[in-house]
Amino acid sequence: MTISLWWVRRDLRLSDNQALAAALAQAETVVPVFVLDPVLLAAPEAGAKRVAFLMAGLRQLDRELRARGSRLIVRRGDPVQELQLLMAETGAEAIWAEEDVWPYARRREARVSQAMPLYLTGGLTVHPPDAVAKSDGRPYTVFTPFSRAWRSRPLPSAQSLLPAPQRLPAPPEVPSLPIPFEPALPDTVPFAPGEAEAQRLLRQFVEGEDAPIYRYARGRDRLDLDGTSHLSPYLRFGMLSARQAVVGALSAIQSAPGKEARRSAEIWLNELIWREFYMAILAHFPGVLEHSFRSEFRDMVWEGDEAAFAAWCEGRTGYPIVDAAMRQLVQTGWMPNRARMIVASFLVKDLLVDWRWGERFFMHHLVDGDPAANNGGWQWVAGTGTDAAPYFRIFNPVVQSQKADPHGIYIRRWVPELERVPAGYLHAPWKMPDDIQRRAGCRIGVDYPAPMVDHAWARERTIAAFTRARQRARGGSDSKKDDVQ
DNA sequence: TTTTGAGTTGTTCGA
């Protein structure tokens, strides 16, 4: 009788799971195992909300496994040692796992692979990172050509998705730890973990003539309407596969009830391709986690200090839209992409704080925090990344606020101090005359902070700082561009 | 090899 381990990391699902399917095809008994890695759990980026979501997700996976006659074996320790031990205990001959792109995960895979027969499958992305390449074999570093090449490859169909196995073989009796209940998932986090919930959310987002995906083009930029899919935490932990999401998008595009609806669904598909793009960037340029993708900004002088950073983290910058979004993040572990862009732009371009500080803070708080997408997004906003925003494209927090939350519903929800401020002043409350401040019970500088910087001034400062960095890089080195690594 | 066209998400100014 042959036995294999299914090493679960960020593929907490039974449907469309290539590692699980391959293990089942190859062995009679498959042992699902998750190794709690103390190094990862103690890392500063392992925020309590994301860890809690993972733990709850593991409990859910265990329930699904038990309903099919199997169960999840949980161990704690160095994955190499624990997997080796489990191989010996069960008599397993091979390990199957979904390949990751994160450098830490890849080092772990390499160490396991040296000691044991480890077979890696795709599944994290629709197309493996190496599969989408330029004709000379090198990776794309600009999104649009990447997306064209990505789309020209065979795309998944509903029939190509792997069904969840109906029954699973029972693993041998081996020790397993209980899945920790700490940290607990706070009830302010609006995501129920698990594969079933992920499938439900996907269906709700893409199915029917009136599906939210058909309003996505406008809805994604409206913080008050919250027109996004809310699927990111599920994609982060593989409770939903990238292929399942893409199949949903493609079928919505197929049956779109009109031109505008179709365009909306295309835009959502594009967001999934952005995810694939940043996964490929991280796979090929792991150095982006340490420094700017563009070498000319690596010696950038960031003038923003700890005090400015703290005000941003705590949502007391004096710019309501920024403060609302930061408070949503800290309380719920999530914010929509438009809000992420606004607060990231404010930190980097208005406060001139190193984007890596913001990246770290996001990783700590986001339930969906993924190294590849998070880094890609931050470097894009900072203007230091692949295909980055031009340096002069600096978000105006007041204009963004008016567009993203025209009636101030989002602001009032997350910044209760501003509850009674008249709508006309909500985006820039420092403009309120004294008597209106008194009547609204919101004195600027007392009940709610005065704006910590003047945007027009900050904009000029940042353009100057980026120009200086570029000029220095040009004069200082004759090598055109160091390779990122 | 050389050339050409294009490049997520914005803001501001002036007509």
Added chain:
DNA sequence: GTCGAACAACTCAAA
């Protein structure tokens, strides 16, 4: 209020 142009220069991708 709406619209188009300017905001720089550069790198990348592809022909």
